[in-house]
Amino acid sequence: MVELSPEKPDLTLAEQVSNALDDDNRIALLSAIEGAHPADVADVLEQINPAAREGFVRLAAGDFPADVLPELEEGLRDDIVTLVDPEYLAEAVGEMESDDAVYLVENLDADLRREVLDGLPIADRIGIERSLEYPENSAGRMMQRDVIAVPPFWNVGQTIDSLRSREDLPEAFYEIIVIDPSYKPVGTVSLSRIMGSRRPVMIEAIMQDDFCSLGVEDPPEDIAYAFNQYHLVSAPVVDADGRLAGVITIDDALEVLDEEAEEDMLLLAGVGDEELTDSVFEIARQRLPWLTVNLATAILASLVIAQFDAVIESVVALAILMTIVASMGGNAGTQTLTVAVRALATKDLTATNAMRIISREGLVGLFNGIFFAIVMGGLTWAWYGDPALGGVLGVAMVINMLVAALAGILIPIGLEKLGADPALASAVFVTTVTDVVGFMAFLGLAAMVLL
Secondary structure (H helix, E strand, O other), X not given: OOOOOOOOOOOOHHHHHHHHHHOOOHHHHHHHHOXXXXXXXXXXXXXXXXXXXXXXXXXXXXXXXXXXXHXXXXXXXXXXXXXXXHHHHHHHHHHOOHHHHHHHHOOOOHXXXXXXXXXXXXXXXXXXXXXXXXXXXXXXXXXXXXXXXXXXXXXXXXXHHHHHHOOOOOOOOOEEEEEOOXXXXXXXXXXXXXXXXXXXXXXXXXXXXXXXXXXXXXXXXXXXXXXXXXXXXXXXXXXXXXXXEEEEEHHHHHHHHHHHHHHHHHHHOOOOOOOXXXXXXXXXXHHHHHHHHXXXXXXXXXXXXXXOHHHHHHOOHHHHHHHHHHHHHHHHHXXXXXXXXXXXXXXXXXXXXXXXXXXXXXXXXXXXXXXXXXXXXXXXXXXXXXXXXHHHHHHHHHHHHHHHHHHHHHHHHHHHHOXXXXXXXXXXXXXXXXXXXXXXXXXXXXHHHOO
């Protein structure tokens, strides 16, 4: 029996693109990206170096996949559009969904934006220009203007016939919006309800009138909250007069949810809005301010330690143990901070339950402080043979972990009250509190008890 050798695995998209660029082979490049999902092609463009990206755009030329542009990181997209012919870019924008077109055009520089807009059909140009009048990152910028809307007095048959006769249907939609004569939404009806009802059934009879709508100026966090809280697949967007302006669908909402979660994570880490394709200088420039703040807080903590230099000289063990108090407090504060920021973002932490949650976190910090005070106090006693030193360490740990828990929840609440993002600089403030309180409690108690 002859055993066949296993077939060689197919090359990945990235490998196919790299090989095509190495060979300067246009046909191989177009063959590689043909049928590939735009998001996958965007990933490849983000992974290759700048010279290879220029080669990609040059080889693809007039066949550059325009639907890849909205999938790219903002900084990279800005670089690539400068390499694409403006006429081709205008043609590509005209073929995009309205929300993708706005997303692409809004970040172009003024001259290129004007050139692209001038190349669009007048209806598309007016629509994009109106969307650009809304605040950046608002629902008005994110919404699709192509909306399926019908009056409540239509029946299912009329609605289906209307959909079949239209040539400008959105690429994807999940619900039909029901409007009154003034073009204000009065309900929604899902496509499944439409398809499951007989033709004579009136739309008014099967529509949902308890729908959730968004305002054109609503910020992304409100959009993310509405879709997550009410399990929406789409939501109508209304203008200041309550008239239907567009619709946001679940695919756009998921992107908003992902961006909001990523933003909170980066802010908690003290990192700016950086991307993998950013240069060394850009990344360093964004991180420097937060590192400068960290340096200032570290100096503050060192000034506290300097007040007790005589105590540390007398009891050298304090220099070894004091970092444990600060470190445990910092970790406890970060745990509480993470939970608090998430709860504020999802609106689970409100004025109604704030005191209960604050009390709960305080008790958790106290319980953990007592537990680790017993553990470390005992270990310190056994290590140095000094029960007083173990007692000082234990009491300082209880104090700092209680303060850390309270700081972890009170600081983000305070920032939100001031109108700032709860994740903004919270970690820096919490770490400063735990370092200062930890060192002061431990060294201050040591000065009173041990000397």
